[in-house]
Amino acid sequence: MNARQLAKLGVPHECVPQALQVVQAVAKHNRSVPKDQRIDVEETIRACVEQPDLYRTGDQGGEAAEHAQSPATHETALRQLADALVADRAFVRAEPIPYRTWGEEIDASAHHQMRLACSLPMAVGAALMPDAHVGYGLPIGGVLALDNAVVPYAVGVDIACRMRLSIYDIRPDLLVDRKQRFVDALERGTVFGVGRGHEKPQDHPVMDQDWSVTQVTRTHKDLAREQLGSSGSGNHFAEFGVLLLDEDDEQLGLKVGQYVALLTHSGSRGTGAAVCQVYSGIAQSRLPAKYKDLGRLAWLEMDSEAGQEYWAAMSLMGEYAAANHEVLHRNVFKLLGERPVAFVENHHNFAWKETHEGRTVIVHRKGATPAAEGVLGVIPGSMADPAFVVRGRGVAASLHSASHGAGRKMSRKQAKDRFSWHATKANLEKQGITVLSAAADEVPGVYKDINEVMASQADLVEKVARFEPRIVRMAGDRDGPPED
Numbered sequence: 001m002n003a004r005q006l007a008k009l010g011v012p013h014e015c016v017p018q019a020l021q022v023v024q025a026v027a028k029h030n031r032s033v034p035k036d037q038r039i040d041v042e043e044t045i046r047a048c049v050e051q052p053d054l055y056r057t058g059d060q061g062g063e064a065a066e067h068a069q070s071p072a073t074h075e076t077a078l079r080q081l082a083d084a085l086v087a088d089r090a091f092v093r094a095e096p097i098p099y100r101t102w103g104e105e106i107d108a109s110a111h112h113q114m115r116l117a118c119s120l121p122m123a124v125g126a127a128l129m130p131d132a133h134v135g136y137g138l139p140i141g142g143v144l145a146l147d148n149a150v151v152p153y154a155v156g157v158d159i160a161c162r163m164r165l166s167i168y169d170i171r172p173d174l175l176v177d178r179k180q181r182f183v184d185a186l187e188r189g190t191v192f193g194v195g196r197g198h199e200k201p202q203d204h205p206v207m208d209q210d211w212s213v214t215q216v217t218r219t220h221k222d223l224a225r226e227q228l229g230s231s232g233s234g235n236h237f238a239e240f241g242v243l244l245l246d247e248d249d250e251q252l253g254l255k256v257g258q259y260v261a262l263l264t265h266s267g268s269r270g271t272g273a274a275v276c277q278v279y280s281g282i283a284q285s286r287l288p289a290k291y292k293d294l295g296r297l298a299w300l301e302m303d304s305e306a307g308q309e310y311w312a313a314m315s316l317m318g319e320y321a322a323a324n325h326e327v328l329h330r331n332v333f334k335l336l337g338e339r340p341v342a343f344v345e346n347h348h349n350f351a352w353k354e355t356h357e358g359r360t361v362i363v364h365r366k367g368a369t370p371a372a373e374g375v376l377g378v379i380p381g382s383m384a385d386p387a388f389v390v391r392g393r394g395v396a397a398s399l400h401s402a403s404h405g406a407g408r409k410m411s412r413k414q415a416k417d418r419f420s421w422h423a424t425k426a427n428l429e430k431q432g433i434t435v436l437s438a439a440a441d442e443v444p445g446v447y448k449d450i451n452e453v454m455a456s457q458a459d460l461v462e463k464v465a466r467f468e469p470r471i472v473r474m475a476g477d478r479d480g481p482p483e484d
Helices: 003-008 013-031 041-050 062-068 072-089 108-117 179-189 215-219 221-227 269-285 289-297 305-336 412-418 421-430 450-456
Strands: 123-133 140-146 162-168 237-245 257-266 342-347 350-356 359-366 368-370 376-379 387-392 401-403 434-437 461-474
Touching (some): 003 013, 013 041, 013 072, 013 289, 041 072, 108 123, 123 401, 123 450, 140 368, 179 237, 179 434, 215 221, 215 305, 221 269, 257 305, 257 461, 305 342, 305 350, 342 368, 342 376, 359 368, 368 376, 376 401, 376 450, 376 461, 387 450
Antiparallel strands (some): 162 257, 162 342, 237 257, 237 461, 350 359
């Protein structure tokens, strides 16, 4: 019996090796017994294909023994075939689980990616935020809850990319009257670009943690130290602006009024990218060939060695990204000569162990902000549009999530073909916004209207304060491709 004959019996290509072992074991058995005791190998394999669970029991008792008529000489081979068949069928669902979408300006490709993610066998919950657009594996703005599994690319390349807003008790008019003071603090206190870091490595307790939890974190520790307190390319930024608080807020500890604030967007830099690539590679190597279309949706089981390693590395990258922002803000406020009176920060591009509907699941937020009830976060617009401090409402259908920004409405190539950076920069100056550096593909016109995005998720978050950018720094066109 060859592979073609086995395929006619319904044996998937990936399970042929195990089926051939059954053929060999049955042949060996048939040679050693009288004709009336021989086993029909074709019927045995067909039965196993149709009901593999009946052949996975160790003692072949009851119904399984009657159906299989399996002597001990080939029980092991049949059991291995049944295990392979069950595993093969577990890769995708016949129908994806449903997910709810917030917002309307979402392209069909993002929905296609979301439906594919919802077809994973361990998917138990999902939602799509209003800033959604195509990403790697899971779309940006995608939220995915899995049972006992983690998808490295559903977390993202820039693990624990996050926002931090430091609020200063400084009069906003000083951003104009003493503008150069703030410009100098950004230019001297921040570093941007692919592979870039500080000439003098920065200090932070995160570098004293155990970086040997995985080989990739151990080998990238020196790079992480070099890049601590820096930002990558793409949509990462550091900007001074005016924070407008319309009501007293006890959680922020601030009175109604206007404040100067520093807002930054950055993540875990090159080390986080290396963690994603290594462990997604491991996950993809374990996908059967017929499921190669899942690609970057390949997962690691949480109780596997690789899954535990990835989780440890991802968690370390979360602490590193938080430290990255802390150092960045520390450098800027030292140059500014001021200390913040309050701050707000939050991850996106991360996975959390959470309880939803009484069940512990792994919630991936790929470009989505945690929005559990009472949790503060920051949702930015663009260099010309406001960002918002928000408070989560804890909506179950969104898995306690909201958007992480306005979301792109065109590709980087389309942006460079359509917009003139020099014209955009001049127009921003007329609006009172100074851009120290940025790439042409990050102009405001590439983003959705943040006010429309916020309106579409008013049930997910409450607006607490509005941040208006005034002095912006990003990576320029010469600083390399986007890390996000």
